[in-house]
Amino acid sequence: MAGKGKHYSQEFKDSTIQLALNSEKSTYKIAQELDISDKTLYAWLRAYKQKNNLQSNTIRSYKTKSSTESLEEENRRLRKELKDVKIEKEILKKAAAYFAKETL
Numbered sequence: 001m002a003g004k005g006k007h008y009s010q011e012f013k014d015s016t017i018q019l020a021l022n023s024e025k026s027t028y029k030i031a032q033e034l035d036i037s038d039k040t041l042y043a044w045l046r047a048y049k050q051k052n053n054l055q056s057n058t059i060r061s062y063k064t065k066s067s068t069e070s071l072e073e074e075n076r077r078l079r080k081e082l083k084d085v086k087i088e089k090e091i092l093k094k095a096a097a098y099f100a101k102e103t104l
Contacts, residue, residue: 008036016041017048026070 008016016034020027020041027045031038049055 006036013044017044020045029070 016030016036020030023030025033027041028038031041034041
């Protein structure tokens with residue numbers, strides 16, 4: 001079913017664009033929260049800016065701080081996830097060794 005995508009109402013698009021323009025959250029984060037493709041939201045924003053003669057970097061410079069915060073937040077989350085995975089790996093190694101002894 002290639003080429004078959006979701007269709008959004010103009011009202012939804014307009015409110016999403018305004019949210020992206022006025023929010024301190026990153027565009028990517030907003031797209032995730034609304035369960036839409038980030039590429040779709042970027043395309044909507046690009047079209048909106050062209051239609052209204054806005055410069056492309058207007059939004060980007062406004063959101064630099066929140067994007068950095070978002071990256072720091074993501075790094076924290078990924079570090080915690082990595083720590084948890086390492087602990088799980090050690091537990092699984094010990095369990096595998098225990099069960100290997102038992103089957104001999």
